[in-house]
Amino acid sequence: MTTYRLHYFPESGNSFKLALMLTLCGQTFEPVWTDFGGGVTRTASWRANVNPMGEIPVLEVDGVRLTQTGPILLRLADQYGRFGGAGEAERFEVLRWLFWDNQKLSGFMAMYRYRRAFTPGPDPQVLAFLRGRVDDFLGIVEAEVGRRPFIAGDRPTVADLSMSGYLVFPPDESGYDLAARYPGVHAWLQRLAGLPGWKGPYDLLPGKRLPRYA
Amino acid sequence: MTTYRLHYFPESGNSFKLALMLTLCGQTFEPVWTDFGGGVTRTASWRANVNPMGEIPVLEVDGVRLTQTGPILLRLADQYGRFGGAGEAERFEVLRWLFWDNQKLSGFMAMYRYRRAFTPGPDPQVLAFLRGRVDDFLGIVEAEVGRRPFIAGDRPTVADLSMSGYLVFPPDESGYDLAARYPGVHAWLQRLAGLPGWKGPYDLLPGKRLPRYA
Numbered sequence: 137m138t139t140y141r142l143h144y145f146p147e148s149g150n151s152f153k154l155a156l157m158l159t160l161c162g163q164t165f166e167p168v169w170t171d172f173g174g175g176v177t178r179t180a181s182w183r184a185n186v187n188p189m190g191e192i193p194v195l196e197v198d199g200v201r202l203t204q205t206g207p208i209l210l211r212l213a214d215q216y217g218r219f220g221g222a223g224e225a226e227r228f229e230v231l232r233w234l235f236w237d238n239q240k241l242s243g244f245m246a247m248y249r250y251r252r253a254f255t256p257g258p259d260p261q262v263l264a265f266l267r268g269r270v271d272d273f274l275g276i277v278e279a280e281v282g283r284r285p286f287i288a289g290d291r292p293t294v295a296d297l298s299m300s301g302y303l304v305f306p307p308d309e310s311g312y313d314l315a316a317r318y319p320g321v322h323a324w325l326q327r328l329a330g331l332p333g334w335k336g337p338y339d340l341l342p343g344k345r346l347p348r349y350a
Numbered sequence: 351m352t353t354y355r356l357h358y359f360p361e362s363g364n365s366f367k368l369a370l371m372l373t374l375c376g377q378t379f380e381p382v383w384t385d386f387g388g389g390v391t392r393t394a395s396w397r398a399n400v401n402p403m404g405e406i407p408v409l410e411v412d413g414v415r416l417t418q419t420g421p422i423l424l425r426l427a428d429q430y431g432r433f434g435g436a437g438e439a440e441r442f443e444v445l446r447w448l449f450w451d452n453q454k455l456s457g458f459m460a461m462y463r464y465r466r467a468f469t470p471g472p473d474p475q476v477l478a479f480l481r482g483r484v485d486d487f488l489g490i491v492e493a494e495v496g497r498r499p500f501i502a503g504d505r506p507t508v509a510d511l512s513m514s515g516y517l518v519f520p521p522d523e524s525g526y527d528l529a530a531r532y533p534g535v536h537a538w539l540q541r542l543a544g545l546p547g548w549k550g551p552y553d554l555l556p557g558k559r560l561p562r563y564a
Contacts, residue, residue, distance in 0.1 A: 232421045
């Protein structure tokens with residue numbers, strides 16, 4: 137029986153991705169709330185004891201600390217034989233969308249939402265730049281998930297869990313009313329939310345929230 | 351014998367990564383220069399015939415078109431048994447740095463350099479935002495490659511090929527004099543350039559260049 141401890145903060149979509157994957161695979165984990173807003177991940181002691189790179193999430197697997205959500209999702213998919221896709225072509229698609237998501241959709245949505253909702257006085261030009269990119273990426277997802285139920289085919293994979301990880305937060309945080317503007321994306325998120333055991337981020341990862349600025 | 355055709359433009363660091371990997375694995379490829387600056391990747395016919403996502407590079411492998419540089423590098427590493435790392439721990443490190451690079455180092459350096467050198471009138475605030483991120487990421491690489499010869503350990507992997515892919519262009523394009531400001535990064539790039547068969551991007555991928563604005 138593997139023991140998991142997840143260092144997280146509630147607003148972190150990447151933390152949510154790992155919490156959801158573990159939950160959907162029938163695993164439990166010890167949630168370790170981390171004072172990201174208070175700057176603890178930038179302290180020397182946190183870097184020495186938890187993660188030298190200062191990143192959240194960190195998943196401890198039987199005491200071994202792993203970072204980078206994409207590779208961890210792939211490892212869990214291998215370990216539990218779930219959500220990894222089947223066959224060479226589907227597995228390549230999973231990997232392709234996982235990379236695309238980290239660089240593009242989740243990467244930019246995370247930066248945009250964090251600045252928009254959780255940062256005082258964000259630079260409007262930078263915000264507009266980030267939002268423009270998110271618009272492009274959502275347009276691509278809208279077209280793709282209109283053609284098939286899940287991003288790599290007929291069944292959900294870690295690529296879907298990753299790509300949806302920052303889209304499930306409330307519209308007043310993200311600034312995107314997906315149901316109104318991206319109906320295909322909304323329907324795909326509903327399909328994912330219908331998976332047995334699915335829970336939202338603030339249910340899976342409770343605790344003190346960041347101060348809000350928008 | 352596998353046949354490769356690489357759709358590229360010379361300034362594309364991601365195209366360079368694939369060209370270099372193929373070359374270091376002893377493979378040849380047909381280079382297909384693409385008029386990226388002229389907007390061909392945004393045309394309906396290019397999207398219909400080459401890549402619906404409009405991305406460069408595209409690698410045709412025996413006529414099958416693959417996109418997303420990270421997954422392609424991993425597939426080539428598997429196929430040729432080169433630069434993939436050995437053992438579960440090292441392979442996880444390779445994957446972790448590949449994701450980190452796509453989201454962070456290469457991702458931001460590509461955006462920064464493209465706007466700085468190849469775009470008329472880039473927004474100075476956005477440029478400053480992107481440069482700030484690149485500074486952070488180069489600082490992380492400087493610390494990491496000071497502790498071991500290559501990013502995942504004692505031998506080079508596709509993670510090194512990926513992370514160096516946008517750092518090998520001339521300082522007057524990137525705006526970064528790495529030799530002067532990041533001596534550890536510079537020394538690591540020199541180690542990579544010493545690999546048998548290594549060539550630079552404009553040697554591997556010749557052809558008409560983009561107009562310059564800086």
